[in-house]
Amino acid sequence: MSMSIGSATDSPHVLRVTDRVPRAVALAFLKGDPRENVYLISRIHRSGMSNSRDPAHGRFFGAFDQDQSLRGLCFLGNTGSLVLSVDEPWVAAEFVDRIIDMGPTFSILIGEWAAGREFLSRYRKKSGRRPTMDRRQIYYVIDSSSLTRKGIKEIDMEQASLDSIDELTELACAMVSEDLKIEPKAIDRRHYRLRMTEKVMEGRAYLCRNADGRAIFKCDMAAIGPEGALLEGVYTPTDLRGQGVATRALWTLCKDLLSREQVPFIALHVDEKNKAARAAYEKVGFRQVGEYRLALMPSLHG
Secondary structure, three states, X not given: OOEEOOOOOOOOOOOEEEOOXXXXXXXXXXXXXXXXXXXXXXXXXOOOOOOOOXXXXXXXXXXXXXXOEEEEEEEEEOOOEEEEEEOOHHHHHXXXXXXXXXXXXXXXXXXXXXXXXXXXXXXXXXXXXXXXXXXXXXXXXXXXXXXXXXXXXXXXXXXXOHHHHHHHHHHHHHHHHHXXXXXXXXXXXXHHHHHHHHHHHOOOEEEEEOXXXXXXXXXXXXXXXXOEEEEEEEEOOHHHOOOOHHHHHHHHHHHHHHHOOOOOOEEEEEEOOOHHHHHHHHHXXXXXXXXXXXXEOOOOOO
């Protein structure tokens, strides 16, 4: 999956890493496998390099070979996320020197399993920084052909409103604390409130409530559009688990989005050890299509 933009250079077997990546070339590279690249496609569509204050934005780096063919992309988000998309795992390591030159700029790395290994191996040797968490994420996709047709009851779901910001923020912080093993007091609630506000304003956050009005489930979309959707932030309060809430909620949402042909597919990734969540996703109709690496790095200020 490479995209040529010119003639050969005099540097055979060496990749040139640059932040001057033609938008059309980057999109053509990513659309080679949109189910894996839906997040980065959405970032480029939203001009992800233009707003230094928007947490969804950042810088793109491209790695070009001697034929000026794009071999991989690295997205460095404004709030410390680093996302890799490469055509071969070894290409991921080629971004390391450029990232190190910029200083300790990322706190979370996401990439295909082998590509993440190649990147982190070189990064550790050159920077001395080691991840505080490094785990395998199972990557799932669902479309209209795999969606379960019978046996799951629909549940009332609402598109979150601005009145739900406080609830969403609390649930998001609880989810992050549990998932990444972070003390609640160490979580920047202002950051998550801003993220939830952005998603609510763009219609990308969803809630389910019980008869008493309590929020019993939340999820949101990192991306949604004609290139596909990426689901994240799936959370059910701990005291309500085991009651089928998440299964019903996810099925209701996926059925609605897919049946109305708003998106061709919905993707997500989850810790391979989270067997309960994986069982819920698979019951809805999600199918495993790959493995990702999620690495949490030491604090940028530590």
